[in-house]
Amino acid sequence: MVYAPLPALYCEMFPTSVRYSGISIGYQMASILLASFTPALASAMVLWADGSLWMVIAFVIVTTLIAMAAISFAPDRRDRELNEIGAIPKHADDAPALPSR
Structure with missing residues (x-):
């Protein structure tokens, strides 16, 4: 029951461009500072x-x-679309390419 709403909350808190890093940094720092x-x-x-x-x-x-x-x-963002919170490319052609190895 606790973890079920967290992905939706996290997606609403951070724009797409920093969502993975923003969620990860906050979650891991809380784990280090309190849970450990x-x-x-x-x-x-x-x-x-x-x-x-x-x-x-x-x-x-x-x-x-x-x-x-x-x-x-x-912030209450229940009436906003996720693409209003952060830019989401509509087509794969618009998405920035990731660097290759």
């Missing part, structure tokens, strides 16, 4: 709270609220 430290952080919270899970639950609630706030500030 979460198991160690959760273990430390449980130890600090003498075996109780209330700190971990509070952490999950706070990160969920931060994510909801971030999504609420994302």
Whole structure:
């Protein structure tokens, strides 16, 4: 349920010319900065709270609220076409050629 709407959201956030890099950089940086430290952080919270899970639950609630706030500030583009967000070539002849090896 969480990952299903993400591709549509990401496509609406970035124009076609930078979509792959924009999505990748944002997704990977979030993984590095938060997800990689979460198991160690959760273990430390449980130890600090003498075996109780209330700190971990509070952490999950706070990160969920931060994510909801971030999504609420994302621009609403539901009535726009993707080609209005970024230029999409209509024909293969119009598409820029990729460099060969």
